Amino acid sequence: MNRQPVLENERLLIRPLEESDWDALFAVASDPAIWEQHPMHDRWREDVFRAFFDDAMAKGGALAIIDKTKDEVIGSSRYQAHDPEDGGSVEIGWTFFATKCWGKGINRQAKRLMLAHAFEFVERVDFRVGETNYRSQIALENIGAERTRRTELARYQGARLLHRVFEITREGFENGPLSK
Secondary structure, three states: OOOOEEEEOEEEEEEEEOHHHHHHHHHHOOOHHHOOOOOOOOOOHHHHHHHHHHHHHHHHEEEEEEEOOOOOOEEEEEEEEEEOOOHHEEEEEEEEOOOHOOOEEEEEEEEHHHHHOOOOOEEEEEEEEEOOOOHHHHHHHHOOOOEEEEEEEEEOOOEEEEEEEEEEEHHHHHHHHHOO
């Protein structure tokens, strides 16, 4: 599976993240409102976001999301943890958008493009969301993701963080709200 494809519709261009995207993407990420429900709530700080950005570049799978109508970087997402076994799975995550894009269908369009690409190669897509990130949990449910019984524990600044795992199967995608 190509984890850094170029995906496009009439409004969005999703392409591999590049070092040269730093300034534009940090301009988006520096808004504390984006991270207020996120377990890493200080990701708006330049030093914290720099570590996040560098990790994305190092691991591959990171994508820039551009609003084609303005030729402007408006967010980012990633494909991670690709596992080809048992029908295959991949994780989509680390997604964020400029607050001016919230409630305008951008996340839905981006996820439709990313899921359609993923389901050419895998049977299941996973999403990990912080237990108090209700905004992202609702957004996932709105695109047809189902909460599983799986959870993931992590640590950040000495605190224990619980992530809930959601999933969409190929069949769920084909019959779900993004199929339309």
